[in-house]
Amino acid sequence: MKKLINNPEHVVEEMLEGMVAAFPGYVRKLEGFNVIVRADAPVKGKVGLVSGGGSGHEPSHAGFVGRGMLDAGVAGAVFTSPTPDQIFEAVKAVDGGAGVLLIIKNYTGDVMNFEMAGEMAEMEGIKVAKVVVNDDVAVENSTYTTGRRGIAGTVFVHKIAGAKAQAGGTLDEVKAVAEKVIANVRSMGMALTPCVVPAAGKPTFTLGEDEMEIGMGIHGEPGTMRTKIMKADEIVEHLMSKILTDIPFKPGDEVAVMINGLGATPIMEQFIMYNKVSKILKEHDIKVHRTYIGEFMTSLEMAGASITLLKLDEELKKLLDAPADTPAFRQF
Amino acid sequence: MKKLINNPEHVVEEMLEGMVAAFPGYVRKLEGFNVIVRADAPVKGKVGLVSGGGSGHEPSHAGFVGRGMLDAGVAGAVFTSPTPDQIFEAVKAVDGGAGVLLIIKNYTGDVMNFEMAGEMAEMEGIKVAKVVVNDDVAVENSTYTTGRRGIAGTVFVHKIAGAKAQAGGTLDEVKAVAEKVIANVRSMGMALTPCVVPAAGKPTFTLGEDEMEIGMGIHGEPGTMRTKIMKADEIVEHLMSKILTDIPFKPGDEVAVMINGLGATPIMEQFIMYNKVSKILKEHDIKVHRTYIGEFMTSLEMAGASITLLKLDEELKKLLDAPADTPAFRQF
Amino acid sequence: MATDAAGLVKILEKVAEKISENREFLTELDSAIGDADHGINMSKGFSAVVEKLHSQKIDDCGAILKTVGMTLVSTVGGASGPLYGTAFMKAGQAVAGKSSLDFQDFVTILEQALEGIKYRGKAQRGEKTIVDSLEPAVDILKDEKDSGDKGLVMEKALNAAKEGVEYTRSIIAKKGRASYLGERSIGHQDPGATSCYLMLQAAIEKIKEMSVNGL
Amino acid sequence: MATDAAGLVKILEKVAEKISENREFLTELDSAIGDADHGINMSKGFSAVVEKLHSQKIDDCGAILKTVGMTLVSTVGGASGPLYGTAFMKAGQAVAGKSSLDFQDFVTILEQALEGIKYRGKAQRGEKTIVDSLEPAVDILKDEKDSGDKGLVMEKALNAAKEGVEYTRSIIAKKGRASYLGERSIGHQDPGATSCYLMLQAAIEKIKEMSVNGL
C-alpha cells in the first residue's frame, strides 16, 4: 500500500483538519464531529444543504461546501456512510430557519443513516427534506430493489440546488429543483485499476495487467463487464451509448457534461475522453451548455473515469450558471 | 501501460482538442500548432504572457490560459520542450502591442527553444522578455551548471505576473514582478510511483513496493534520496526543512502554500500533507496568506506530491489575491 | 429463573467477542458481494459498545439495550449501523424499566429487533439480508415460546438462523450493496445474515453457559 | 574533387539512417541520466529531414543544410533540437550559395556547427555534452586540413570524437538534464556526445563510400 498517510485509522480526521487549515475563509469543522460547514453557517433565512457519505470520494463532499453549493459535508469512514449523529449535528449547525435539504447518494447505508438523522432533526423541530441521487446507469433499475447508485451526478445536484437555495428558494422549491436534476442526470464509469482502502490495506478488487472494468461503482463495486483495455474512444462510445439511451437524450437537447477522474487518471486522459464525448454529442445534435473536467467524485487512487450528462432546461441552465465559490468548485 | 488513450502519438493533439471543445469560452487553439491561446487573444494594450513546456504536466500550462493568468500555453510532446516555431506562433498570436513575456521552466531544452523563439519574435519587431523559473530546491544550485529545475512554483509566476499584466503593467513591470516571485518561491517534491510516457510505454524509473523517492523531478529525473516509505508527516518534515532553510523563510514571514499532486495522489492525501505543513508553519511563526491544494504541475500518473512556498510582500499579496478565471485556476 | 442486568452485559460481551473473532471472516464475505467492511464496521461498533457498557453501570435492562443500539448507530455507519442500531433500540424500548429478563423477554427482544430491522431496511425475507437469518429464528421462538425445554427451543431457533444463512447463498440480493450485482450475487453467503447468526449463537451459548434456568 | 547537392543529400540520408538505427540505443543512454527521449527526439527529427529533402530539390548546399537545421529545430524539441538545429543552420550560412562542397567546406561546416552548438548551449568541453565529441574532431580537422591524406584525417577526427564519447563517462554533467544528477552522472556515456559521434561516423562512411576524391 503506497499512500501518503500517517495512520489508516486517522485519515479522515487529518484530512478534514487539513482542509479547514487550508480554507479557513470557506469552511470550519464542527468540534468533535467529522462535519465541515460553511464558515458563516448557519446562513439566516437560507435553506441549508447537507450532503455527505463515506470518505475517499474527495473533493466530495466537504470540498463543495461554500457559497452557492453545500452548507455542510458529513464525512464517514472511508467508503462507509456517516452515522446519524454526525449528520444530525450538521443539520443543526446549518439550519438557518428555512429548513434543511439532505442530498443523499443512493446506497442503503447512506439512505438509512440520513433518514435516521432526519428523524432526529424533526424531533427537534427542524424542517427536513431529502432527495436521493441515483444517476449510475450501470445498475439495472427496478423499484423492487435498491435501485441505482448515486455517483458523480450528485455534484450537479449540489450545484443546482445550492444555487436555488442561495437565491432564496424555499425548502420545497430547493427540493423540487434537486429532484428535477436527479430526473435528468445520468452517469457511468469505468476503472483501469482498483483502489486500496487504507484500513484494509489491500485492493478492493483485482484486475489483470491488460484488463479494465466497465460500470464499476465508486467503492469498487463490481461492474457490468470486464474486458481487455480498449481505446479511449471505444470506451467513451460504450459509456455514452448507455447514458444517451437511458433518459433518452434527444437531438436538440442541451446538456451539461462532466468528465470525472476517479483519482489516478491524469488530466490529459480526461481531456482525451472529452474530445470523443464532444464529437459524439455533435453527431447526436446535442448541444453542450457547460463542461466540467476534473476530479469531483473520486474513489481514492482508482484509475478510471466517469461521464455524466445532465439534460438542461432554462431553469436548470440559469442555476447551473450561477456563481459558486467553494474550495473545490469555483465558477464566476 | 494502463492509459485512457487512443494512440500514444496523438495524445497531445487529442488532449488540446478536448480542452478547446470543453472550454470554448476561455480558449482556442492555433490552427496547425499545439498552442492554446485566450479566446479573445490578442488583448490590445496588455502584455502577453506565454508559457509552456513538454506535455504531461496538465493542467500546466494550457489550463492556466485565461483572464488574469496566461495568454498562451505551448504544448510540446510529452516531457519534451516545444519547438521554437510553436512558441513563436504563440508570441505572435498574443502580442497586443505591449510586448510578450516568456515564462520558462529551467530546463536546457525549454530555455533554448524559448530563446530561439524570442529571437524569431524580435526579428519580427515584437518586444519580448523572458524569465526562467528555478524553484526546485532538490537540485544543488550553482552558477556554473544548469541550475535548479522549474516545477510547481511556476504556477505562482503565472498567477502573479498574469495579475500584473491584467492590471495594465508594462513589459518591464510584469517581468520585474515575475522575477520577484522567482526569487521568493521554493518547491520540493517526492514520488511513490513513477509514470509511463505514452510513447515509451514503460516507467521512467522503478521503485520497490515499499520504496519512495525524494526530490525527483517532474519528468522522472532521479531525486536526492531513495528510502522506505515514510509516514506523511515525516515526508512533509523533510521537504519543509529543505524548503524553509533555503531562502531562508523567517518568523513573521507571510507565505502562499501550494500542495501539488503529481497525478495519482488522491486529494485526501494532499490534505493530510497540508495538515502537517500548516502545523510546521505555525511552529515557525510563518503566516499563511493563501493555500492552493490540488493538481497544478503534474507528472502524468505519478503518485506523489510537491510542496511550494512563496514568500509574500504587499505587492505580491495584492497580485496573488486578484481574480483569475481560467479552465484550471479560478479565484474570485 | 432470569438474568439480571449484569448477566445481560455478560451476554453482550460475549456477542462482542464473537463479532471481533469473526472480523476478518465477515469482511471477507463482504468483499465478495459488498465493499469489504462489514467485519470492520461491526467490530468497531461492538468495541465501542463494550467500552460504553463498562464506563457506566446501568440496572435497567431496557436502558442497556437502548445504549447498545445508540452506540451501534453512532459508531458503525454503513447499512448495518442503522439496522442493528434500530434493532437494539427497539428491543430496549420493549423491555424498558426491567431489572431482569426471562425467556419471554428474550423472545420479545428478538421479535422487536426483527421489527426494527424491517422498519429501517424495508427488506422482506428472500432478499439476502439480515432478515433471512433473523426471521426464521424469531418464528420458531414465537411458535414455541411456551414449550418446556427452552434450551431445545433456542437450539432450534439457532438452527433455523443457520439454515437462513445457508439459504442466502442461493438467492439474488435485492437490498443493500450486493443488489448491484444482480445474478452474480448468487453463490455467496450474505455477510449481514451471517453476523446476525453469529450474534445469536454467542448470546445463546452464553445464556446456556450461565445456566440461567429461567431462560 | 567535390560533392554536389545530390551527394550532400545522400550523406544526410545516411546520417538519418544511422540515427534511426540507434533510436533505442540513444534512448537507453538518455534513460540512465536524462529523460529517455534522445533517440526518439532525434529520429523523429531526421525522419522529418529526409521527408523534407525529398519533397523539394535544392541545388544550393548551404540552403540544404539550413533546411536541415530548420527542420530539426521545428521537429525535435528538447535540448538537442535547438542545438543540432542551430549547428546545421550555422553551417548552412557558411556555405551559402555553393552548389558543391570540397574538403575545406567539410571542415568549415563542422567548425561552424560546433560554434553554433556552443553559442546556443553555452557549454565548454568537459561538461558532458555534444561538445565533448564534436570539438576534438573539429580540432583535428582544423589542424590537419592541409594534410595530403584526407581519408586519414577524417579517420583521426572520428577517432577523436569516439574518445570524446568515452571521456564523457568519466566526468560530471554540468549542462543539460543530466546535470541534476551531480556526481551520479559519472560512469554514464552522454547521449548527445554519442549521437554526434554517430552522425560524424555516418557522414564519413558515406563520403568514403562515394569515393569523392576531393573530400
Ligand SMILES: Nc1ncnc2c1ncn2[C@@H]1O[C@H](COP(=O)(O)OP(=O)(O)O)[C@@H](O)[C@H]1O
Ligand atoms: N435493507 C436491508 N435490510 C436488512 N439488511 C440489510 C439491508 N441492506 C443491507 N443489509 C445487510 O447489511 C449487510 C452489509 O452491511 P455492511 O457491509 O456493514 O454495510 P454496507 O453495505 O453499507 O457496507 C448486508 O450483508 C445485508 O445483510
Ligand SMILES: Nc1ncnc2c1ncn2[C@@H]1O[C@H](COP(=O)(O)OP(=O)(O)O)[C@@H](O)[C@H]1O
Ligand atoms: N548546453 C548544452 N550544450 C550542448 N549539449 C547539450 C547541452 N545540454 C544538453 N546537451 C546535450 O543534449 C543531450 C540530451 O538531448 P535530449 O535528450 O534530446 O534533450 P532533453 O534533455 O531536453 O530531453 C545531452 O546528452 C547532451 O549531450
Ligand SMILES: [Mg+2]
Ligand atoms: Mg460499507
Ligand SMILES: [Mg+2]
Ligand atoms: Mg526531453
Ligand SMILES: [Mg+2]
Ligand atoms: Mg459493507
Ligand SMILES: [Mg+2]
Ligand atoms: Mg532527453
